[in-house]
Amino acid sequence: MRDRESNGSAEAADQGPVAGPPDLNLLRTFLAVYRSGSFTAAARLLGLSQPTVTTQIRALERQLDRELFERLPRGVAPVPFADDLASRVVAPLDALASVTGHGGPGENGPAAPVHLAGPAELLCVRALPALAPLVESGVRLRVTTGLTEPLLDGLRAGRHDLVIATIRPRGRSLTAVPLMDEEFVLVAAPVWADRIGGPARIAADGPAALHGIPLVTYAEDLPIARRYWRHVFGKRLSCQAAVTVPDLRGVLSAVTAGAGFTVLPRYLCLDELASGALVPLLDPEDPPINTGFLVQRPGSADNPHVDLVRDHLLQAGRTW
Secondary structure, eight states: OOOOOTTOHHHHTTSOOOOSSOOHHHHHHHHHHHHHSSHHHHHHHHTOOHHHHHHHHHHHHHHHTSOOEEEOSSSEEEOHHHHHHHHHHHHHHHHHHHHHTOSSOOTTSOOOOEEEEEOHHHIIIIIHHHHHHHHHTTOOEEEEEOOHHHHHHHHHTTSOSEEEESSOOOSSSSEEEEEEEEEEEEEEOHHHHHHHTHHHHHHHHGGGGGTTSOBEESSTTOHHHHHHIIIIISSOOOOOOSEEOSSHHHHHHHHHTTSOEEEEEGGGGHHHHHHTSSEESOOOSSOOEEEEEEEEOSSOOSSHHHHHHHHHHHHHHTTO
């Protein structure tokens, strides 16, 4: 049994192109899909079933005689015609929603929380301190930490508003803007640096100087350290970790206490490097750098605080 809406949209999908302007309900559904990047997420936002959303989008495509979305393995991506349509309907539909009290916060009500996600370390050390002034002025945050790929899946599904990602997402279902560059540095406590012979020894002998020194890292597959070895030494890292901690702040604590050596983002250990609690073991001319991105679904957000948080993070990221 198919879902049917009171406006007859389900029937419209089977009746070919329909003359006249598109139904407002169809346009609302279109905008929800455009913003969320998937039929499933749009259905959740609208309180409809996914088949109903699919039927309404097909009905609108028949009315306009144009395809609106490219179906992807994960979600959908708007075609150029959909971008143009969204730019024309977003302001009037949002204004109508504000008047009727549907689809967004009213003038007298608080804005919904902004759902922000990203790596735990970057959120805690950089993003949340930067957003503190916004929280004081009334912005509410709901923060989720995790790995980039699952978080991007959650963004496509409508569970997050903004994601700080360590890679640029593929496809057109999400928009990504560079946020910051993180430089990686090879570090150890002074006791180990002295035993190794310092940066001069590693510069002369290469990674062989670190043989037998315990490696502390984020995961068993040594993701950050392997990249450093490949970029700086041009070699494959083949050793096993002595300690793994799935939080770089734990890696930092262990290495500062003398557990061994590691590779960390420089922003995370600036204070320890400045105080001498950690020593850089090498100063390569071309250190490995990774670009972080601020990612969201295309289109304007219903919640004005999403854009406020986004703009504030992009401004703050210039100093990170």
